[in-house]
Amino acid sequence: xxxxxxxxxxxxxxxxxxxxxxxxxxxxxxxxxxxxxxxxxxxxxxxxxxxxxxxxxxxxxxxxxxxxxxxxxxxxxxxxxxxxxxxxxxxxxxxxxxxxxxxxxxxxxxxxxxxxxxxxxxxxxxxxxxxxxxxxxxxxxxxxxxxxxxxxxxxxxxxxxxxxxxxxxxxxxxxxxxxxxxxxxxxxxxxxxxxxxxxxxxxxxxxxxxxxxxxxxxxxxxxxxxxxxxxxxxxxxxxxxxxxxxxxxxxxxxxxxxxxxxxxxxxxxxxxxxxxxxxxxxxxxxxxxxxxxxxxxxxxxxxxxxxxxxxxxxxxxxxxxxxxxxxxxxxxxxxxxxxxxxxxxxxxxxxxxxxxxxxxxxxxxxxxxxxxxxxxxxxxxxxxxxxxxxxxxxxxxxxxxxxxxxxxxxxxxx
Amino acid sequence: xxxxxxxxxxxxxxxxxxxxxxxxxxxxxxxxxxxxxxxxxxxxxxxxxxxxxxxxxxxxxxxxxxxxxxxxxxxxxxxxxxxxxxxxxxxxxxxxxxxxxxxxxx
Numbered sequence: 307x308x309x310x311x312x313x314x315x316x317x318x319x320x321x322x323x324x325x326x327x328x329x330x331x332x333x334x335x336x337x338x339x340x341x342x343x344x345x346x347x348x349x350x351x352x353x354x355x356x357x358x359x360x361x362x363x364x365x366x367x368x369x370x371x372x373x374x375x376x377x378x379x380x381x382x383x384x385x386x387x388x389x390x391x392x393x394x395x396x397x398x399x400x401x402x403x404x405x406x407x408x409x410x411x412x413x414x415x416x417x418x419x420x421x422x423x424x425x426x427x428x429x430x431x432x433x434x435x436x437x438x439x440x441x442x443x444x445x446x447x448x449x450x451x452x453x454x455x456x457x458x459x460x461x462x463x464x465x466x467x468x469x470x471x472x473x474x475x476x477x478x479x480x481x482x483x484x485x486x487x488x489x490x491x492x493x494x495x496x497x498x499x500x501x502x503x504x505x506x507x508x509x510x511x512x513x514x515x516x517x518x519x520x521x522x523x524x525x526x527x528x529x530x531x532x533x534x535x536x537x538x539x540x541x542x543x544x545x546x547x548x549x550x551x552x553x554x555x556x557x558x559x560x561x562x563x564x565x566x567x568x569x570x571x572x573x574x575x576x577x578x579x580x581x582x583x584x585x586x587x588x589x590x591x592x593x594x595x596x597x598x599x600x601x602x603x604x605x606x607x608x609x610x611x612x613x614x615x616x617x618x619x620x621x622x623x624x625x626x627x628x629x630x631x632x633x634x635x636x637x638x639x640x641x642x643x644x645x646x647x648x649x650x651x652x653x654x655x656x657x658x659x660x661x662x663x664x665x666x667x668x669x670x671x672x673x674x675x676x677x678x679x680x681x682x683x684x685x686x687x688x689x690x691x692x693x694x695x696x697x698x699x700x701x702x703x704x705x706x707x708x709x710x711x712x713x714x715x716x717x718x719x720x
Numbered sequence: 721x722x723x724x725x726x727x728x729x730x731x732x733x734x735x736x737x738x739x740x741x742x743x744x745x746x747x748x749x750x751x752x753x754x755x756x757x758x759x760x761x762x763x764x765x766x767x768x769x770x771x772x773x774x775x776x777x778x779x780x781x782x783x784x785x786x787x788x789x790x791x792x793x794x795x796x797x798x799x800x801x802x803x804x805x806x807x808x809x810x811x812x813x814x815x816x817x818x819x820x821x822x823x824x825x826x
Binding site for chain 1: 791
C-alpha cells in the first residue's frame with residue numbers, strides 16, 4: 307500500500323467546518339459512518355452544493371428529495387454518460403453499460419434483458435427462491451455466533467444471480483468476487499493493485515465469453531446471457547460492452563439486495579419496538595421491506611453530467627459539471643418524508659423512497675429485490691424469535707455501495 | 721363528481737367518485753383502490769400507476785406526451801391503450817371512465 311491511500315484522520319466537526327470545505331465523498335466518512343451529520347447540514351444550508359476539489363475532482367452534491375427527483379427524471383438535461391458513479395471511468399479500460407447510456411441506446415439494451423426480472427416472470431421464480439431461503443436458514447447454527455453477511459446475505463443473492471445468468475451453480479461465488487472487484491479497487495482493500503483488478507475482470511469476461519458462445523449456439527432462453535446473445539440490440543456488442551453490461555447486472559443484483567438483507571436485521575436490532583411489531587404482525591412484511599430499502603439505501607448515489615447550464619436550488623450548474631444525487635440523503639429529507647430518521651416498519655407511503663431511482667434508469671430489478679426480501683423475512687419469522695446482532699458491524703468503505711462486510715449474529719429460536 | 725371505474729386484473733371493480741382536477745392515479749389512491757403503487761407520487765418517473773384505458777375512452781383521455789411515452793416504453797407489459805394514470809387529469813368529461821389495472825406494476 308502506498309502512502310497516499312493510508313486512511314487520513316478526519317476532523318469530524320460537521321457544524322464548524324466552512325461549507326466551502328465540505329467534501330462528502332471522503333471515504334473516511336463512509337467507513338466510519340459519519341456522513342449522516344454532513345448530509346443533514348448540506349440539506350439545511352446548501353442543498354445544491356459545489357465541492358471544488360476532491361479525490362474525484364469537482365462535483366455538485368444534490369441532497370434534498372425533490373431536487374434529486376428533478377435531476378433523476380430529467381435525462382434530457384442530465385446525462386448518465388459516461389458513468390454513473392462519482393469516480394470517472396478509466397480511459398484505457400472503458401466499461402460501457404446501459405445504465406451509463408442515454409436513451410435511445412439505453413432503452414434498446416435494457417429492453418433486451420428486463421423481461422427476465424419483470425413481475426410476470428417472477429411468479430415462476432417465487433417457489434425456487436423460497437426453497438433456497440428455507441435451505442439456507444435451516445442450515446444456520448442456532449445459539450452460536452456466525453457472520454450473517456457471508457452465510458445469508460451473500461449466499462442468497464449469489465444463488466439468485468446464478469439463476470438469472472444460468473451460471474454454473476458450483477462456481478457462483480465467483481460472481482460475488484467479481485461484483486466486489488468491479489465496485490472496489492486497491493483503495494478499498496479488495497485487491498492489491500489496479501493490475502490485479504483488471505486481470506480479475508478479464509477472467510470474468512473470459513468465463514462469460516464461454517457461456518455466451520454456448521448460449522448463442524442454443525435457442526433463446528430466459529437467462530440474461532442468452533437474452534444478450536440473441537437480442538437485436540446486444541448480439542453484436544464489443545467485449546468491453548459485454549463486460550460492462552455483465553458488471554451492471556452482477557452488481558445490480560448483488561450488492562444491493564445483499565446489503566438490504568443485512569441492513570434490515572441491523573435496523574430491527576437498533577429498534578426493538580419495531581422488531582416487536584413485526585413479531586405481532588407478520589402481515590407488515592411487504593411494507594417493512596420498502597422501509598428497509600429506504601433505510602439502507604444500498605446504493606448511496608448516482609451521478610449525472612449536465613448537458614446545459616441548469617438552475618437548481620438557487621445555484622447554476624454549468625454544462626459539463628458532474629452532479630451527484632445522494633439518494634441516501636434524500637431518503638432522510640424531512641421535507642419529503644415524515645420522521646425520516648426513524649425506522650418505522652408500518653410507515654405510511656413507505657414505497658415513496660429514492661433507493662431505486664426515478665426516470666428511465668429506475669432499478670430494473672426492484673420487484674425481484676422486494677420479492678427476495680419479503681420471502682427472507684417471512685421465513686425468518688417462521689423460525690426465529692430474534693436474529694440478534696452481537697458485535698460491531700464492518701462497513702464497506704465506499705461512497706457508492708452503502709453496505710456491510712461483516713455482521714456477527716446469534717439466532718434465537720421461537 | 722365524475723365516476724371512474726377501476727377494474728383489477730382479477731375482475732374486481734372499484735367505482736369511485738373522483739374530484740375534478742386530481743389525477744386518475746390520485747383518485748385511486750384517495751379511494752384505496754388496490755393495484756396502483758405510484759411510487760414517485762405523480763411525477764411521471766416510475767411507471768407504477770400503469771392502467772389500460774377502455775377503448776371507448778382512449779380519444780377522450782388523449783395520448784401520452786414524450787416523458788410518459790418514454791417511461792411506458794420501458795414496460796414489457798405495455799398495451800396499445802396503456803397510460804400512466806398520474807398523467808390523466810379528472811374532468812367532468814371523463815365521467816364514466818373505465819380503466820383496467822395490470823396484473824402487476826413493473
